[in-house]
Amino acid sequence: MKDVMYFDQAASSWPKPPAVMDAMMQCMQEYAANPGRGSHQMAVKASRTLFEARKNLAKLFGVKNPNDISFALNTTHALNQAIKGFVKPGDHVICTHVEHNSVRRPLEYLKASAGVELTYLTHDEQGSMQLNELKEAFRSNTTLVVVTHSSNLLGTIMPIGEIGELCRSHGAKLLVDAAQSAGVLPIHVADMNIDMLAFPGHKGLLGPQGTGGLYTHPDIDLEPLLHGGTGSQSEAIRQPTVRPDRYEAGTQNTPGIAGLNEGVKFILGETVDKIHAKEWAHTQQLMEGLLGIEGVTILGPKLGQNKTGIVSFNIQDVDSSEVAFILDQSFQIAVRSGYHCTPLAHEVAGSLAKGAVRSSIGYFTTDEEITALIEAVKEIQAQYAK
Template sequence: MRKIMYFDQAASSWPKPPAVTEAMMTCMQEYAANPGRGSHQMAVQASRVLFETRKHAARLFGIKNPNDISFALNTTHALNQAIKGFVREGDHVICTNIEHNSVRRPLEYLKSTSKVELTYISHNAEGHMELSELERAFQTNTTLVVVNHSSNLLGTILPVGEIGEICRRRGVRMLVDAAQSAGVLPIQVGDMSIDMLAFPGHKGLLGPQGTGGLYVNPDIDLEPLLHGGTGSQSEAINQPTVRPDRYEAGTQNTVGIAGLNEGIKFVLAETVEKIHEKEWRQTQRLMEGLLGIEGVTVLGPGLGQNKTGIVSFNINKVDSSEVAFILDQSFQIAVRAGYHCTPLAHEAAGTLATGAVRASIGYFTEDEEVEALIDAVHEIRLQYA
């Protein structure tokens, strides 16, 4: 069987560093007990690994207290906890048109059920927004701004630090969706005025699926999304007030978090700057190669502009799903086609009727694979010329 060339890193990173798999196997074989639920040595070891993972995540994101990070199943889980736990009836929330459905759907749900007002900030075809439009969108009842750090369709990097400063001056909280930036772009919650940060474990942090987290500023108290057992304050009828237990009802994914710990350690050792530089170089090469093929359109920021490792494109007169199928079946190249859970971004990019093929690059993508993808797209284009 030919080796699969994997360009679906924006959905889940692959392959993982060997230490990730090894840590998960060690956990399963030696200490896969319930963390925080007992004083025996296996439970203590499980708790120790969870706290060590929090410490490493806190170091990566410039978070002072590791206990301000609660683990989640994924970014979607973290975003729902942040949005539904913070927004109240009558609040006004601002977000952008390039938000993922994991932001848009919870907000639209609150709009329809809790009389929450919602304003979308527009962006151009490349994914850039005007900060002046954001300034004009604030109302007296604005409590939250939600912003996607990097578009999962266009790869555009939004000016989170500048947006955070605008929010800070107005006393409005900012929630950042770091699904495509955690482990790939520098994030410092204090310097960037980030009040809440939702991040996945299975993408740029190189951990397994079923892991992620949410940072919550210590000045913010969210209504818990889940209520249940925590191992602390068990005598109380209400959810504990202490962190992270307040937002971590039920048994945690100890095995997955053990793997996530090693993924974050790998990122810290390599540095996000080195990771981003390598991915950006390969992204530029892929864009250059695709733009050189007649009939191929590339979405998002142009050559030379800063972006994450996402290259979405279309071949004229060829359905995006068909392109992805041919790449998979004929060339052993894995990409994703369709709408990528962000229809408003497709609307702005002019691809709402067609969708797009998304190729996404990761730290372990090889130069030869980039060239193979360019050659494969060129061959498909010739077949449909």
């Protein structure tokens, strides 16, 4: 089997830095005990690994207290903890038309079950929003604004700092979905007025699947999503009040977090600015090549505009799933097709009828792979144009 050219980085990053796998294996071999559940040397080492990961994440995101970061299974888990733990019956929440279902579905659940009011902000075809519309959407009972940092379909980057300022001036909290930006775009929770930040470990942070987390401002007390053992305050019948235990019921994924820690260390060493600059250059190279093919349209920001490394496209009237299948089977190129769990974003882009082929670039994507994808799309387009 030929080596796969991987353009599905927006779903999970691959390959990982070798240190990620090495740390996971070392954990399994040497100290795979329960963190925070014992005083023996293996348990202590496991606890230290988790805290080191918190410290490195805090450094990456500008968080003062590492214990304000709780680990989660993924961004979906973190978003559910933030949304369901914060929003109360009768609250008004503002979100956008380009949100992932990890935001939309919990909010719609609360709308149906608890009478929560929702407002969806509109976007233009490139996914850009108008801050004036957000300003006019605030109500007396608006408690939360939920915004993706970057659309997982369009790659559009949202003005989080300005949104945070508006939230603060109107007394609302800001929850940011960093699924496509953590490790790829600069994030500083204080400077950007972010109250809660949900992030994955397995995408831009270069860690394994089954890892992620949630930063929660120290002034916010969330109702825990899960209740159970924490290794602290065991005599109490309720969840502990101390962080991060309050939001981390059950045994944590120590091998996975050990790997995540190495991914974050890699990013801190390379720097987010360098990573984004490299991915942006490759994104422009891919967009320029695809735009040169007759019948190919690209969703989202135009060539030259800032965005993350997501390039979603369609070939004339060819079904997106068919294009992805051909790329995989005939060219050994892995992409994602369909609706990408964000149907409202497809409405914005005008692609709801057939979805889109999403190619996404990572730090380890090469010039040769970009060229190969462009040439493969040329061949597919030529075949269907006959």
